[in-house]
Amino acid sequence: MKVTIRQVAINIALILILLWIIYPLFWAFVSSLKDDVEIFHYPPSILFSPSLAAFRAVLSGDWLNYFRNGIVVSVGGVILPLIIGVPGAYALARYDLPRKNFTMLSILSIRMMPGIVMLIPFFLMFLFLHLLDNYLALILVYTTFNLPYVVWIMKGFIEQIPRAMEEAAELDGANLGLIFREIVIPLSAAGLLITGFLCFALAWNDFAFAFILTNINRTVPVGLSSLIGSRQVFWNQIFAVGVINMIPAMIFAYLSRRYWARGFTLGIVKG
């Protein structure tokens, strides 16, 4: 097969971009395998005796609680927006609602607002409701900020489903609930996966709201801040936490990889 200069140039560019993306991850992984002395060695080296000391430190005691808390609020921050947002997206996709564009822009405007603006109002609200340091508070916050993603992305996916499929199901005797469950949800699975992943990632990596609204029930990003002391920074443990933190997202991305290309092009199986 004849190889052109253009192909070579494209491949070189792709390799460079890949290195640019992967290098920080590689460096974090390497650094997580260094002990408390090696981590401060200068210049930094990739040739050393690896140690699991940092991982042992973070996979014990409070850290397991932080991971558990993070999973609970992140999963909640996925499920609740999907339950509320997907039917809403369906209504916006399929029905001629009055002031539909205004509604869509209003939903989107939540995401345009800097999150930091909402910190104090949310704190005061949950203080009043006695929900501080409670999973529900964070889940509600993440739902607020994830809902626009769910509505906007799922609306696009649902619009790609040929109406004829739903009409065929209707003629076959199915009611709206059955059409939604048997036709719409399966055909928009790619969108659900992508939207779910985005919601999870946003919740999992949140620091600001978790820091303000939790104390005992803190999550991993908040726990990380405790590794930055006034006199010492436990870099190797920070990197170890970072590596562990990446694992759920990497597993999810790998398992759902065949949906990503279709999802990002808002493609749909042709009926």
Place this chain on the structure above:
Amino acid sequence: MSIDLADLLLNSITKSFGSTKVCDNLTVEVKDKELLVILGPSGCGKTTTLRCIAGFETVESGEIVIDGKVVNAVPPRDRDIAMVFQNYAIYPHMKVRDNIGFPLKVRHVPRAERDERVREVARLLKIEHLLDRKPAQLSGGEQQRVALGRALIREPKLFLMDEPLSNLDAKLRVEMRSEIKRIQQELGITTVYVTHDQAEAMAIADRIAIMNRGVLQQVGTPMQIYDMPANMMVAGFIGSPSMNFINGEVLNERAGRRIKVGDAYLSIPEDIGAKLGAVSEVTIGLRPEDGSFEPGPPLLRDALPAEIYTIEPMGTNTVLTLNSISMLRILVSPDTNLKIGEKGNIHPKTTRMHLFDSKSGERIV
């Protein structure tokens, strides 16, 4: 498989989208076990009519009557109608057996009975070997059969088809339309079939309803429509190659009435001349097979001088495009040895001419 049968009556149906009337006072009846084809050009309102029957569009006025019952306010799922869509609308995430069996699953038919009926329908449509495949693994024709199967398994009162063959290649289209006709006749299902393909309509219809711009032009059997088109729109739409139209002036002479076409004169039979009344301008409709071409010097009596513009051998015959009073098409035998540029005369069979009012386009004779 037994089927409960139904009449369908569309009584003065009117439907608009904004200021555009897509169905204008439409009245047509579909008889029991009949296959009525709604035929017309794109945008004429035929699909909208079908969707009104199905219940996906509401009519502004008029009644849709199925089996003697007005169904205007009845939701689609309660009208006992099955439909095959233009893009088949089979569910890509379900296997063929689940696609076909879906209507029964919705109705909570027990699994064993459902499986048996799926196999029965698959046997009828010759797709038993495909039951465990997904739609993406099927060809266009196979997907079409699955869509048919899903519609048939319900044993509906009425069968609607919205251009189901338009996505197939020409050869498969011919095969499938025969198959659809066979199944419809075997099961005796009252069917409304929408298409823009006049050959398809002629081949499968018991009757054809031609629409144009939301208005019903004519309803009749294929041969009625072909032999006696109600107006120039119908005449030009049906038949391939399409009918030739020639403008002429009616002359009243002692020997009888003649039509002057350019410098030529065409005699018309006495009985036809009598029906013309006081009409002075007519448009003559001449089907390509109702004329002949003879090379030679120009004749101006019962002939139209012409020059061959193109020659298209079609196998069973040859289509000549002739430069005459206008561009006209005439069919000649396939073994002709005529040449482009050759001059001669078109001899129309005057007893086979159709005469239309030049202003309104309506048929006179």
